[in-house]
Amino acid sequence: MSSLIIDKVAKQFAGRTVLNDISLTLAPGEFLSLLGPSGCGKTTLLRIIAGFERADQGSVRLGDLDIGQLPANRRNIGMVFQAYSLFPNMTATENVRFGLRVRKVNVTEQQRRAAEMLELVGLAEHAGKYPHQLSGGQQQRVALARALAIQPALLLLDEPLSALDAQVRVQLREEIRRIQRETGITTVFVTHDQEEALSISDRVAVMYQGDLVQVGAPAEIYQDPAHDFVARFIGVSSVLAGQVVDSENGTILVNRMRLPASNARGIGRDENVQVYLRPEHVQLSVLNGTPQPEHTLVGTVQERVFLGATTRLTVQLDNGERLLADIPTGQIAELDIGCRVHAGWDLDAARVLVDRAS
Amino acid sequence: MMNRQSSSWGRLVVLSLVGLYFLLPLVATGVFSFWEGGDRYGLRAYVSLVHQDELWESLWLSLRLALETIVVTLVILVPAVFWMHLKAKSFKPLFDFVSILPFVVPPIALVAGLTALYTGPAWFVGTSNFLIVPYVILALPYTYRALDVGMSSLDLKTLTEASQSLGGGWGTLFFRVLIPNLTSALAGAALLTIAIVMGEFTFANVLLFNTFAVYINYIGQTSATEAAALTLLSFLMTWLAMLGVLVTGRGQATLGGAR
Incomplete structure (x- = not known):
């Protein structure tokens, strides 16, 4: 379990400020949701943490390590994407083993951990299936298993439920929370769905026009909004x-x-x-x-x-x-x-x- | 009901006419290739061809050039098209434009320009290896299109980022994710290249290399029935390559596509 410290991170695209001095700290094992409307900068912040974008200024620390200059593949961060991201040429098991193969983990351990992760997400019986043989919800579960298999220091979830239908969404978000509690992994969850954020997070960080306008427990965000945007956006x-x-x-x-x-x-x-x-x-x-x-x-x-x-x-x-x-x-x-x-x-x-x- | 019936008859007639237009010359060439003079028919032209060393040399040369062209084309185009899709989508019109240039530049102008441009080294310009340069250009419209379609069907950005987030570098991404998901596109590009190189005449003839197409032309001037037999064999090779393109094209991987 690692803490995440984001300190005064700023980002501009073509002269337009997308992130404005964002500072945020996550305790080890905490589940935090970045909540805001489209274009508020939440995904950009997540991509900066993941290493897919570089911040113009500020720092990102994971535990004791400043990861700001590390390439994405050296950060030891697991990520589940909004789009279906399983490798189409690999079965569910092969997808889960991918990160372990890259790390040159021995084959027996790869198989053991892939089986364990697929069991954790409830898809043990679908291990041999290819992505096109799985439903959207199942694909996202495999993607979660794949991200967890590498035992990352941090888990990033970029609107992983947005492509799913309402019933599956509710079911999967509860499962994500259960798995996060079981594994104790520090997690950042990006969503524009307030119900999603309020129902599964330890804390919610509300973003608006590149600013972090309020960070607090779900009840605090709902009952005691500190910003007019939060008051209008939540509930x-x-x-x-x-x-x-x-x-x-x-x-x-x-x-x-x-x-x-x-x-x-x-x-x-x-x-x-x-x-x-x-x-x-x-x-x-x-x-x-x-x-x-x-x-x-x-x-x-x-x-x-x-x-x-x-x-x-x-x-x-x-x-x-x-x-x-x-x-x-x-x-x-x-x-x-x-x-x-x-x-x-x-x-x-x-x-x-x-x-x-x- | 009557209308539907008459339109299906109309389609049948048109298809039959088009089929005859393509098949009749082939059948005529085939029949002629078996002609041995008078009213005798047999395999003499084919037997004679099989025993000609020059034929095999020209065939191997064309096949070797086709393989080298495939390698050079893919080594250049796969990273270029991948990069364009991933990082520079705005360059796509430029890529499209460049890819169709071989259609508008006459081969004779191209070969003259290339000869003036490349003056060495001797092991390259003085050998048949030099043909790879015009062949890569000639195959460009087809290979680019095949790769472009293949990569368009994949969410490259997500696949790239997924691979990176799992610790994969560029090599891992290319060889474990990208290439295995592009097998149909790569096979299509390769088979199209084979078809093009096997039938290319102008460059080889002007640059005085005895490729398969040049040899077919030579035979055509010396033995009519052997030329017909060789034309049929050449057609068969091209046809098999095209069939390969169609078959491999059906297996193109797509991302997502939930059940």
């Missing part, structure tokens, strides 16, 4: 415009209503902010002549989408902003479309971030 949120009125105690003005918001503390007074609310934290009650409860806004139900256990309601607030609320399906009888409602939320769950656009 579903409603965004309300606000203004800090009391920086010391954390009070904001939303829709002409003063609301306590603990995480507005420290943001400058009069600063424009955006309030991010998860639908599951929003509560609605029918406005039927009763006095308006404290810290609520008034609006009209515009849309209902059945999601199973919950139903997602879209409420148009009186100032024109829209708010999403996930209400247990059994409790929405009165909340018809067109119904006037009070909308409130768990005040601690609201995430307040400075409005960068203002």
